[in-house]
Amino acid sequence: MAAKDTGMPASDIKPVGAQAEAESRRMASAPVRDAHSFAEAVKDAAMAGFLAGVLGLFFIGLRTDIAPGGLDVTTRWGAWFTAIVLVFAGRLLLNLFVFRKKHPTTRRLSLASPAREAALAAAGKWLMRVLFVFALILPFFLTTFFPGRDRQYIDLAILIMTYVMLGWGLNIVVGLAGLLDLGYVAFYAIGAYSFALLATYFDFVGFWIALPLAGLLAALWGVILGFPVLRLRGDYLAIVTLAFGEIIRVVLLNWYDFTGGPNGISGIPDPTFFGLEVKRNGSFGEFFGIPYDPIQKFIFLYYIIFVLALITNFATMRLRKLPIGRAWEALREDEIACRSLGINTRNTKLTAFAIGAMFGGFAGSFFATRQGFISPESFTFLESAIILAIVVLGGLGSQIGVAIAAVVMIGGIELLRNLDFLRDIFGPGFDPVQYRMLIFGLAMVLIMIWKPRGLVSSREPSVVLKEKKRIGADMVAQGEGH
Amino acid sequence: MEYFLQQLINGLTLGSIYGLIAIGYTMVYGIIGMINFAHGDIFMIGSFIALAMFLVLTTVLGFAFLPVVLLIVLIVAMLFTSAWGWTVERLAYRPLRGSFRLAPLITAIGMSIVLQNFVQITQGARVKPLPPQIRGGITLIEGSNASGPYVVQLSYMQIIIIVTTVVLMAGFTLLIAKTPLGRAQRACEQDRKMAALLGVNVDRTISLTFVMGAALAAVAGLMFLLLYGVIDFYIGFLAGVKAFTAAVLGGIGSLPGAMLGGLLIGLIEVFWSGYFSVEYKDVAAFSILAIVLIFLPSGLLGKPEVEKV
Numbered sequence: 025m026a027a028k029d030t031g032m033p034a035s036d037i038k039p040v041g042a043q044a045e046a047e048s049r050r051m052a053s054a055p056v057r058d059a060h061s062f063a064e065a066v067k068d069a070a071m072a073g074f075l076a077g078v079l080g081l082f083f084i085g086l087r088t089d090i091a092p093g094g095l096d097v098t099t100r101w102g103a104w105f106t107a108i109v110l111v112f113a114g115r116l117l118l119n120l121f122v123f124r125k126k127h128p129t130t131r132r133l134s135l136a137s138p139a140r141e142a143a144l145a146a147a148g149k150w151l152m153r154v155l156f157v158f159a160l161i162l163p164f165f166l167t168t169f170f171p172g173r174d175r176q177y178i179d180l181a182i183l184i185m186t187y188v189m190l191g192w193g194l195n196i197v198v199g200l201a202g203l204l205d206l207g208y209v210a211f212y213a214i215g216a217y218s219f220a221l222l223a224t225y226f227d228f229v230g231f232w233i234a235l236p237l238a239g240l241l242a243a244l245w246g247v248i249l250g251f252p253v254l255r256l257r258g259d260y261l262a263i264v265t266l267a268f269g270e271i272i273r274v275v276l277l278n279w280y281d282f283t284g285g286p287n288g289i290s291g292i293p294d295p296t297f298f299g300l301e302v303k304r305n306g307s308f309g310e311f312f313g314i315p316y317d318p319i320q321k322f323i324f325l326y327y328i329i330f331v332l333a334l335i336t337n338f339a340t341m342r343l344r345k346l347p348i349g350r351a352w353e354a355l356r357e358d359e360i361a362c363r364s365l366g367i368n369t370r371n372t373k374l375t376a377f378a379i380g381a382m383f384g385g386f387a388g389s390f391f392a393t394r395q396g397f398i399s400p401e402s403f404t405f406l407e408s409a410i411i412l413a414i415v416v417l418g419g420l421g422s423q424i425g426v427a428i429a430a431v432v433m434i435g436g437i438e439l440l441r442n443l444d445f446l447r448d449i450f451g452p453g454f455d456p457v458q459y460r461m462l463i464f465g466l467a468m469v470l471i472m473i474w475k476p477r478g479l480v481s482s483r484e485p486s487v488v489l490k491e492k493k494r495i496g497a498d499m500v501a502q503g504e505g506h
Numbered sequence: 507m508e509y510f511l512q513q514l515i516n517g518l519t520l521g522s523i524y525g526l527i528a529i530g531y532t533m534v535y536g537i538i539g540m541i542n543f544a545h546g547d548i549f550m551i552g553s554f555i556a557l558a559m560f561l562v563l564t565t566v567l568g569f570a571f572l573p574v575v576l577l578i579v580l581i582v583a584m585l586f587t588s589a590w591g592w593t594v595e596r597l598a599y600r601p602l603r604g605s606f607r608l609a610p611l612i613t614a615i616g617m618s619i620v621l622q623n624f625v626q627i628t629q630g631a632r633v634k635p636l637p638p639q640i641r642g643g644i645t646l647i648e649g650s651n652a653s654g655p656y657v658v659q660l661s662y663m664q665i666i667i668i669v670t671t672v673v674l675m676a677g678f679t680l681l682i683a684k685t686p687l688g689r690a691q692r693a694c695e696q697d698r699k700m701a702a703l704l705g706v707n708v709d710r711t712i713s714l715t716f717v718m719g720a721a722l723a724a725v726a727g728l729m730f731l732l733l734y735g736v737i738d739f740y741i742g743f744l745a746g747v748k749a750f751t752a753a754v755l756g757g758i759g760s761l762p763g764a765m766l767g768g769l770l771i772g773l774i775e776v777f778w779s780g781y782f783s784v785e786y787k788d789v790a791a792f793s794i795l796a797i798v799l800i801f802l803p804s805g806l807l808g809k810p811e812v813e814k815v
Contacts, residue, residue: 078589082558083628095634097561204608252800259541260799262611263750267792270747278785405743409615416612462623468616473601476609 065119073112080107148480152424159185159330163323178322182329182394184434186387189333191414191426193383196340198412199421200349201376202356204262207269208411210249211242211381213276213403215388218242220289220398221282231295231393235386242385243378250377254370269408276400288399292392294321295328329390336383337423343379352376353421410434413468419478428479437464508647512658513780514773519664519733521772522671526726527749528756528764529678530719536695536759537715540607543614544594546746547621548720552587552727553737554625557634559583560731572639576728583728584721591720592713594621600709618742625739633738636731640666667729674725675765678718682761691715695759744788748775751795757808766806770794 085104088095158165162181167174190212197205218241219234253264276283283289294301300308302324309316343349351372354362363369392398410433418429440460471479527549534542559582563569598613643661650656682688690711693701702708730745731737748771756767771791778790798805 075589075593078586079593082555082586083625086558086562087629088554088558088561088634089630090632090634094565095557095561095636097558097566198608204611252796255803256799258607259535259539259611260754260803262541263747263754264796264799266747267751267795271789271792274786274789406619409619413612413615416608420608458627459623461619462627465616465619465623469598469613469620472609472613472616473598476602476605 062120065116068119069112069116072115073108076111077104077108080104148424155424155427163326167319167323175319175322178319178326180435180438182322182326183438184431185326185329185333186391186394187411187414187430187434188427189329189336189387189390190384190411191418191430192333192336192340192423193380193387194411194415195421195423195426196343196352196383197376197380198415199426200340200344200356201352201373201380203373203376204258205265205377205380206262206405206408206412207249207265207267207272208380208384209403209405209408210265210269210272211246211384212388212391212407213272213400214242214245214381215239215385216392216398216402217276217283217289217388218385219389219392220292223293224289224291230293231389235389238389239382239385242388243382246378246381247374250374254373266405266408269403269405273400273403276403284399286399286401288397288401290397292396292398294396295324295393297324325390325394329387329394332386332390336386339379339383340423348372348375417468417471417475417478419480422478422480425478425480433464433467436467437461440464508649508651508656508658509780511647513776515658515660515664517773517776518769519667519772520776521752521769522667523726523729523733523768524745524749524752524771525765525768526671526674526722526729527745528752528768529761530723531750531753532756532758532760532764533691533715533719535753537691537712538599538603538610538698540599540610541614541750542599542716542719543611543746544598544617544621545719545723546742546744546749547618548587548591548594548742549723549727549730549745549749550625550737550739550742551590551621552583552720552724553731553741554629554634554727554739555586555724556580556583556728556731557636557737560636576639576732580725580728583724587724587727588717588720590621591716591723595713595716600712603709603712618746622739622742629739631739633736636735636737638663638735639732663733667733670725670729671765674722675761678722679761681718687711687714748788748791751791754805755795755798757805759809760805760807763805763807 081104084107085099085101087098087100089098090096163174163178166177166181170177190208193211194205194208197203197208215238218238219229219231222229222234222237249265249268253261256264277286279285294303296302297308300311302308302321303316308320344353351362351367352375354365354367355369355372355376359369362372391402395402414429414433415426417433418425418427437460440463441457527545530545530548531542534540534545556579559579560575563575563578569575594617598617599610602609602613640661640663643659643664645657645659647658648655682691690701690706691714693704693706694708694711698708701711726745730741749768752767752771753764754767755770756763756765771794774794775787775791779787782790
């Protein structure tokens with residue numbers, strides 16, 4: 025770990041210096057000759073095309089397939105050549121129209137003046153209210169305006185809301201306390217399995233009894249897993265949490281007698297509305313005297329996760345104002361200063377782990393009841409990566425940013441399932457679903473390069489002396505991970 | 507005892523592969539302080555390139571002399587995988603140099619998803635089996651006991667893997683210790699800004715670090731392909747996590763540490779599968795990681811961390 029301290033000089037960690045440095049490097053890396061001339065642009069694009077050819081040769085140009093009597097190689101020179109031409113053309117256009125400008129579009133978007141910052145803050149407040157009201161009436165909006173596909177859309181809204189809640193839960197650990205957790209899905213799994221196993225082994229356990237228990241169990245595991253890693257920091261913490269996530273999954277997969285192994289657990293009961301069952305011939309319709317409609321269950325589930333997410337958000341907002349929340353944020357900024365000021369870093373870290381894990385457990389329990397079936401397959405590392413990506417892309421510590429990132433990323437993934445019109449363009453062999461995760465990964469990279477600090481990068485201080493000032497992104501040294 | 511010896515040989519072979527991948531992690535971490543999450547997938551890319559090149563040489567061009575074929579495959583795989591390593595660094599990490607720490611980690615995870623899905627789309631999701639190419643070996647001990655006859659064998663494949671690893675390790679240690687490039691790398695590792703002030707081309711040095719890591723990962727990819735004979739687009743994840751575990755175990759930033767960590771992880775995994783249960787071998791490797799980090803946070807050969815205020 026010596027490299028972290030000696031390899032990165034102190035000024036490198038401060039964003040102001042870092043940004044200026046990055047800026048100057050960008051200038052310096054441009055050749056001294058006229059970098060914007062057409063010939064240079066073509067040359068650069070040719071290099072990119074050549075590189076694409078090299079990279080694509082063994083993957084696009086050749087394809088290995090299982091054939092009778094061993095493996096067989098087929099060639100696809102047409103596709104390979106097309107890829108080279110596409111990269112060449114794309115790079116050339118970028119060189120001519122985007123990189124060439126003195127003030128690239130991307131920079132103009134990311135630079136903000138104080139006045140704009142204030143305007144954005146006001147807009148953000150309104151956006152929050154509008155989003156809240158929209159989320160509140162969403163199921164009825166969907167049933168009114170999309171009567172044919174309302175079920176599918178509400179289901180998607182439930183999925184997005186689950187990720188919003190997971191994002192907010194992880195935000196406590198990563199965004200507020202600055203502890204990099206790559207195994208958050210473990211707590212999601214613990215919540216889901218707690219409910220599923222309780223419901224399997226004890227008949228009387230329903231969703232509402234299991235929910236707090238799942239949260240408590242997840243929190244307990246948060247403490248158990250958090251305790252040994254307290255001394256670790258930064259990337260070490262990340263890798264150990266990743267390892268814990270994988271351990272939990274492997275145990276769930278192999279403890280066949282208890283968890284059902286890869287077969288998972290099915291027949292998880294639906295939630296009830298104060299004891300009333302929302303289903304065909306259920307007591308809910310009878311009690312309120314409304315006829316049964318399958319959509320009712322989806323609307324009900326949507327409101328459960330909506331309320332759970334709101335509780336997560338509300339708890340986080342209030343916790344930020346409590347001493348413990350302030351201790352988290354202080355810990356994120358500077359652990360040594362924290363210790364010198366007498367903050368008990370052990371307890372602070374453990375509470376962050378436990379509370380973050382608890383909300384993950386709640387979300388997991390909801391996931392189990394929504395699916396009715398769970399298996400270890402739902403809790404792979406990819407889930408952890410997606411949740412972390414949502415938190416970082418949204419802007420660490422920003423509640424609204426996380427919500428927007430969840431809508432964009434999860435909504436985006438699901439949207440790619442429905443791009444059947446692309447098949448008309450690229451022919452019947454083209455399956456857009458295949459490209460879903462590829463595009464998701466590319467989007468992650470591009471958004472991060474465009475806005476390394478996430479969509480909402482400014483901070484609202486939790487304590488103020490006289491007037492409330494927003495802390496700009498360049499003043500924030502966040503996410504150092506210790 | 508015979509069983510133990512056989513497992514020891516198997517563990518060392520597996521450990522060599524982990525060690526080769528771990529060097530890529532440890533060098534990158536040493537120089538820019540980030541987890542190159544896509545490195546496991548670079549390993550996967552390397553083994554796919556090796557497979558395709560091997561098939562082109564043997565089935566399309568009809569070469570039959572195995573040592574020459576393998577040598578060509580090794581060189582081609584190293585070259586082309588290096589190009590991938592360079593591109594990943596250029597696209598996903600260089601624009602974020604000097605940005606805050608989580609950003610490159612997220613792009614690395616994104617790149618890992620991209621590489622896996624790219625290979626899945628272009629090469630198909632099914633596993634690619636390659637029949638064993640190098641057969642036979644040296645029988646060390648032969649005998650019989652209560653449970654029947656047994657042999658302890660050191661196969662030629664295992665000899666090749668261990669020898670290649672040792673040669674490459676020696677080569678890289680020399681490279682880091684003696685050449686100007688190695689000196690530049692060590693300088694960047696200590697203080698990037700000062701190195702830049704003294705005329706070291708930092709960006710180029712970092713790029714070359716990625717290239718070297720990718721080349722070693724390609725060697726590991728070829729070894730994996732020859733040893734197990736089955737690859738798919740997902741092999742990079744677990745191998746990558748274990749190799750990173752190895753790098754951390756050995757003390758991140760240290761080349762001999764990465765190799766030692768790799769060997770230990772390989773041995774732990776093989777012995778655990780041999781004596782306890784195959785299902786929980788990953789749990790064993792990860793638990794060891796957690797335990798080592800708790801009691802020895804800087805790894806086995808790492809330099810202790812100095813807190814600066």
